[in-house]
Amino acid sequence: MSPRITAATAARVLQQIRHDRRTIALLLIVPSALLFLLSEMLGSVQFDRLGAPMLGMFPFITMFLVTSIAMLRERTTGTLERLMTMPLAKLDVLGGYGIAFALLAAVQALVTSGFVFLVLALDTPGSPALIVGLAVLDAVLGSALGLLASAFASSEFQAVQFMPAFVLPQILLCGLFVPRDEMAGWLDAIASVLPLTFAFDALDAVAVQGDDLAAVSGEIAVLAAFTAAAIGLGALTLRRRTD
Amino acid sequence: MNYAIEIDGLDVERGGRPVLQGLSARLAAGKVTGLLGPSGCGKTTLIRSIVGVQKVAGGSVTVLGRPAGSAGLRRRVAYVTQSPSVYADLTIDENLRYFARVIGAPTETVAEALAAVDLARSGDRLVGTLSGGQRSRVSLACALLGKPDVLVLDEPTVGLDPVLRRDLWALFHRLADDGATLLVSSHVMDEAARCDRLLLMREGALVADTTPGDLRERTGEQDMEAAFLRLVEQ
Numbered sequence: 100m101s102p103r104i105t106a107a108t109a110a111r112v113l114q115q116i117r118h119d120r121r122t123i124a125l126l127l128i129v130p131s132a133l134l135f136l137l138s139e140m141l142g143s144v145q146f147d148r149l150g151a152p153m154l155g156m157f158p159f160i161t162m163f164l165v166t167s168i169a170m171l172r173e174r175t176t177g178t179l180e181r182l183m184t185m186p187l188a189k190l191d192v193l194g195g196y197g198i199a200f201a202l203l204a205a206v207q208a209l210v211t212s213g214f215v216f217l218v219l220a221l222d223t224p225g226s227p228a229l230i231v232g233l234a235v236l237d238a239v240l241g242s243a244l245g246l247l248a249s250a251f252a253s254s255e256f257q258a259v260q261f262m263p264a265f266v267l268p269q270i271l272l273c274g275l276f277v278p279r280d281e282m283a284g285w286l287d288a289i290a291s292v293l294p295l296t297f298a299f300d301a302l303d304a305v306a307v308q309g310d311d312l313a314a315v316s317g318e319i320a321v322l323a324a325f326t327a328a329a330i331g332l333g334a335l336t337l338r339r340r341t342d
Numbered sequence: 343m344n345y346a347i348e349i350d351g352l353d354v355e356r357g358g359r360p361v362l363q364g365l366s367a368r369l370a371a372g373k374v375t376g377l378l379g380p381s382g383c384g385k386t387t388l389i390r391s392i393v394g395v396q397k398v399a400g401g402s403v404t405v406l407g408r409p410a411g412s413a414g415l416r417r418r419v420a421y422v423t424q425s426p427s428v429y430a431d432l433t434i435d436e437n438l439r440y441f442a443r444v445i446g447a448p449t450e451t452v453a454e455a456l457a458a459v460d461l462a463r464s465g466d467r468l469v470g471t472l473s474g475g476q477r478s479r480v481s482l483a484c485a486l487l488g489k490p491d492v493l494v495l496d497e498p499t500v501g502l503d504p505v506l507r508r509d510l511w512a513l514f515h516r517l518a519d520d521g522a523t524l525l526v527s528s529h530v531m532d533e534a535a536r537c538d539r540l541l542l543m544r545e546g547a548l549v550a551d552t553t554p555g556d557l558r559e560r561t562g563e564q565d566m567e568a569a570f571l572r573l574v575e576q
Contacts, residue, residue, distance in 0.1 A: 177427030
């Protein structure tokens with residue numbers, strides 16, 4: 100693995116997105132618009148409880164989708180095959196994608212949380228900076244899982260369906276809709292091994308209970324471990340030699 | 343003779359079906375070798391085995407004295423896939439600069455490579471807006487970066503206009519004169535006449551390893567298409 104090639108790959112991925120203005124607009128505006136909708140639906144008391152966790156969900160979902168499609172295109176257009184004949188490590192490709200989408204996610208999280216805190220006046224006892232940081236971490240996790248998922252998709256049709264297949268169950272079970280201690284035991288057991296559950300727990304703890312960084316460091320470590328594992332597995336599924 | 347690529351008893355299966363069976367061939371260094379045969383005869387599979395991206399069931403492929411696909415070859419062997427493998431959502435320049443960074447080629451080589459495929463003045467055009475022929479030239483330009491010792495080109499001249507095709511073949515011979523080894527595949531038999539050496543393939547096997555002159559002499563046909571037919575029927 101070479102930092103020069105990883106950085107070049109990240110810059111190239113960002114360049115590709117820069118040429119796609121509409122995607123940038125969608126990435127930056129849609130989460131804010133959805134959160135506005137949510138705040139209007141819920142009223143300020145409920146929104147103060149759910150706004151921050153949702154701030155982590157949207158980047159997770161969009162980055163999962165965007166990354167899995169981007170990586171799938173790399174595979175199906177032959178550019179990945181070309182890269183595999185070049186002096187670049189598999190982790191240069193995955194790392195490049197990870198860094199590019201992490202930067203994009205950071206911008207998305209900053210715009211969205213700026214809107215939520217300044218315009219929608221979300222009231223939280225926790226640190227807004229920590230909430231933004233967690234949202235970025237969730238987005239990076241979404242990217243990493245998207246990279247891994249794309250290995251199992253051979254068409255765009257399949258890739259977009261991994262969203263309802265792998266992401267929606269995590270959203271349903273993470274504790275957002277029904278608190279986990281009110282779930283059936285087996286549902287809670289499943290929830291306790293899904294990465295988004297840890298993302299929700301951390302955001303909920305910071306935004307609602309006002310926990311600090313030290314209090315959620317366990318969740319952060321688990322999220323980082325899931326991200327690393329997804330990238331590692333992604334590297335294993337990437338083959339220089341194929342049929 | 344000095345060989346750049348040596349293939350011994352190569353077996354490749356795809357989807358449980360044999361595509362190449364015990365194929366052996368030697369490619370002379372510093373020459374333009376044409377790989378000719380009808381669509382589906384296994385040309386691309388052979389090419390992918392040479393650049394080391396094809397799963398191989400048996401036999402060996404040695405490139406520049408090393409096993410095909412080994413790490414030391416990745417700077418010295420360039421590969422152009424059949425469908426242009428460049429980023430449609432980047433400009434021509436951005437594509438070349440990225441691949442130049444990956445192989446560690448100096449940035450000046452970008453302009454040289456674009457000039458070689460007659461795209462010097464179009465660098466800021468988005469690849470997605472180009473015609474198919476232009477895209478395949480961008481893809482070819484990416485392979486010229488960093489002056490590779492071996493160039494493996496899968497149907498690089500398909501769909502190009504005759505003037506450009508002639509220019510590209512002239513380029514291939516210039517590269518070979520500078521010491522590079524080229525393997526150029528085509529399903530158009532007319533292109534065989536432009537090669538120094540020929541590998542003729544049919545149904546996963548090598549039909550002939552020859553030169554255009556020898557092929558004409560052996561078959562008594564001047565036209566390459568007719569010569570190939572005669573050879574197959576013999």
